[in-house]
Amino acid sequence: MRRRVLSILPVLLALVLGLSACAPASAPASAPQGAAPEAAKAEQGAEPAAEMGELVPQIVVLSNVQAADPIEFESTRLVVENMKQLGLDVEHRAMPWEQQADLVWYNRTEWQMTAWRMVGRPERLDPDEFVVNLFHSSTAEKGYNFVGFQNDRYDQVSLAQRATTDREERRQLIWEAQEIIANEVPYAFVAYPQLPFAYRSDVWKPDTIVDAKGIGIKNFWTFVQAEPVGDQADFILNTGDVVQAINPLFISGAADSWITELIWDRLMRVGPDGLPQPWAAESVEWEDNTNVLVTLREGMKWHDGRPVTVEDVIFSFQAPATDEAPMYKPFVSKIAGIEKVDERTVRFTLSEPWAAFEVASLAKINLIPKHIWEPILADLATKEENAESYQEETPIGSGPFRFVAFKPSEEVILEANPEHFAAPKASRWILRIIPNVESALGQLRNGEINFLSEWEGDPTVLQGVADADPSIELVATTEVGFRFFAMNNRVAPFDDTAFRQAVAYVVPKQAIVQNIFKGFAVPADSHVSVALEFWHHPDLPQYDFSLEKAREVLAQAGYTWDEEGRLRYPAGR
């Protein structure tokens, strides 16, 4: 359809130029094939392949384009080459992310295999979201289970862990879930990236920079606790992303979420250890499986000077339940009721037991002032727009930082809120929008920024700079997120577990980590990251790169190779 809109031009051109032979330089023909299946043939001995099955169809592997995501693009290129070695006809199709997402999310039977990534976010420090959403059959049609994985046992286990409040017991269930995935291989895992961050140790005291599990030193706790060494007390960090909105009822870009966290308080916060801890709440008490008693801290104030009340808290959890904040709605959907107990205490009643309630709801919902948002929401209820399109002139929260200025393609400025119960040591927090990472690095070197909070570039370059400059500290942290190849369990040949296992064997994890991630990653084996030490299953099948193993798995499942070395289905399929 959209391809080759212009077939006339090349013709026209060929006429003019004797250059027809030199079409634009494109990727060369791949390494010679054919030699590959020899081993497998030998294994089958002299048995004539009398009952050969159908030819395995052509496979198209999707990835992002090189410029946008070189890591994904290069990894895919490697895997595609290896798959060819198995006697498969494979094509690597790179496309912009929007097109890729359109296919993978909205045309769920029209793709076969794609490179993909899940990113780490603070709320993902609890394994619940990944464990349930990625593979539960209920999310196969429209939700996150885009690979269409179906497994009854998995459905049971994943929901059981959600309802189990005993940590040890829950861990066993999460381990079982990981085992099922490791054996069934809906994903071929690649790596848990390590996020490199850097800061100037001549501006910030190193012992006040907090390294949070799975998230890295760029986190809420660093922003609040970092202590200046000298007079320079502005915390200046970079982002390549543009800031989309500053709105407590809208989950927008990644950069935006850092700002929201600082302006608005939450009842609980995910601590540096990955576990939720009381924040604006003085205490959180589980009366039973479904009733939670929360006591609000005393003396909190909104940035406009009005006190934070229990009514504000109740309002904050009720507002997302309306249709005005669709992105926050899932986080309050299991709250059946909120009841005011006294001037400082509320009781949450859940519609069913929910282990992740603290992380996914109490530590997620922003506390917003009722006196400001009630009239806004009432007005919006009569309009087509919802609260996501509403941008306050001066956002008002109760958090450790107050809003100062928002210049959409330049920067966001916040200032410390000295009245806060956890008043920051920094005087201002300034997020600079710097589209080119190299400029960001240059600015870290000359002190224009003092915290490099995003480095999309080659980590070894950053390493080199940090090695050369004693006042630049580099900290790399393994992510909760991961990269993988998703295989569409609905369509051939990926509807066969043995085939998926074989593909897992040809993903050269070590080589990818070493050469493409330049060592800044850890080979992955599960959808629960090694960063979550407590939850990660320590002993899963590894699928270390091996063409022989891949062929063996296929041969055992009855696949054969024909004269020309092409892979054929087991007979009768």
Place this chain on the structure above:
Amino acid sequence: MSVQSASLTPAAQEPRPVSGLAQFVQMNLEVFRRDRMALVGACIYLFFVLVALLAPWIAPYSPLEVIQENGIWLANEPPSPRFYLGTTNLGRDIFSQLVYGSRTALLVGFSAAVAVALIGTVVGLVAGYYGGWVDTLLMRLADIAFGVPFLPLVIVLVALLEPSIWNIVLAMALLLWRDTGRVIRSQVLTVKERAFVAAARISGAGDLRILFLHIAPSILPLSFLYGSLAIGWAILTEASVSFLGFGDPDVVSWGFMLQDAFVSQAMSRGAYYWIVPPGLCIMLSVMAGFFIGRGYEEILFPRLRRS
């Protein structure tokens, strides 16, 4: 005056008339014989054409191949006898990319030049010869084309259709005929009043015959002038679009190389061997277009010649 031109053409000056095919050919030869710069330009193109044709023999590696040794990628290698210009951060040979990049540059440059010159010439001929509403319509279209920002349009087209060099050529063909068209039209207006046209008409020649056999040869040098300028313009445009990340990811071009270098921190690495050569190649090939254009201008507008 055209902003994209090299140039040098004062608005009021009339081009020197040329008539007849023989004279036309002779004039083209004259351009290169008399103007050293034009000759240099032609040599540069000849050089790049040779490189493009012989690329597989000149380039030691294929441009996107990841060069490995025992499973280790040879990334960020400095220039050496093995890698004349070193390797990229992903272990690709920069020299080979440079060699293959000439293909893309020439392909885009020449096809855009042909498209622009062809459309512009036909529009100019038709508008100038027939006059009346045809002329008005075509010239209003040219006015509109003058109002469309060029690079933004290319970006939008490429992003919406697909990242391909043909869409860049398409965008150029859509817009840049305007300069050529206008200039050729006014030239046709004077030429068609000349005696040899009247003579042809009396001897019973049809419109098309007059247009293409008698008038066209005399305005062809102008088409060549604008065509040669369009080559450079096209190469620059392709490079800019690739640099902004809207290029075809499978096509190695000089712009692609620079984008790769830009997003791979070549500047921090001090990898001048990666940044400088592609830019020089772009510059040379664009300059070659200007040089040739200048040669034509000096023949067409002889008063410009240095005293």
Place this chain on the structure above:
Amino acid sequence: MQRSVVVYLVGRIAQSLLVLWVVVTFLFFLFRLAPGNPLVAYIDPTFTEEQQQALMRQFGLDKPLSVQYLVYLGNLVQGELGDSFFYRSPVIELVMEVLPNTLYLTFTSLLVAYGVGVVGGILLAWRRGSRLEQMGVTFTLMTRSAPEFWVGMILLTVFAFNLGWFPSSGATSPGTLYASEWDKLTSWDFWRHMVLPATTLALYLHGLPLLLMRSNMLEVLDEDYITMGRFMGYSELRLMVRHAARNALLPVITAMALGVGYSVGGNVVVENVFGWPGLGRMLVRAVAASDYPLAQGAFFLIAVVMVTMNLIADVLYGVLDPRIGAGQQAQH
């Protein structure tokens, strides 16, 4: 005479509006006819059908194309450009916020480029036939041929990364708040950020006025009154500056008005290299993020600047060149 001027102006303005209308229409359909749901990048996969529909309604995408088009035109006449998918806020506010930055950069670099170009052009014409002229012309052709982003990268490497003389990105230092645009324009900090991007642009832009000035001068120098002057014993310098340059300057001035329009569109690349918060960077970002309303808005604004400058150039030409007179359309 007076009447013909008015008629000419009205006709010329009507023509500009027609051009803008065609651009807007072309752009509108180009974006809408692109395959796929325009909102795909903004619909979270967890959205229900209902939520997706609500979003489509909010941006008016549920209506038939022809209605959408009329609504768009209607809004445009009232200065509304719709809402950005990405920012969820009015496009007009977003583009107007960055437009000044683009104009500052454009005017600064054009002033420098035309200043240098005119003086350089006179110099080269004066020294015609010399080595200096040859070198000057070659150098100018080189800067006109070098890709702007490449020149920018080299300037960045040398002056920002290695020498550290100038900042590498942005238009202000972190946390700088200006009380007004005037404060910003009179601050040292802003101009320090301007140096590298403006130099990059000026290096590219100075070629046209320089070459134009030179060839105009050469032409004027052949005129009889210059020859006369020479006989009368005027110094060469006086002839150059007082007589020749004055006449040669005309087309250069109109070229400058045109140049503003062109470079607003051409700024795109330079703004991206230097992270300059302008219209060009916004356009690229919007196109890459499939934020169609914003991309359309930014494009439209660039087109408005271009068309306006074309108009001014034409009128200037008429006013400045007595030979042509305002009744006749300028030929360029």
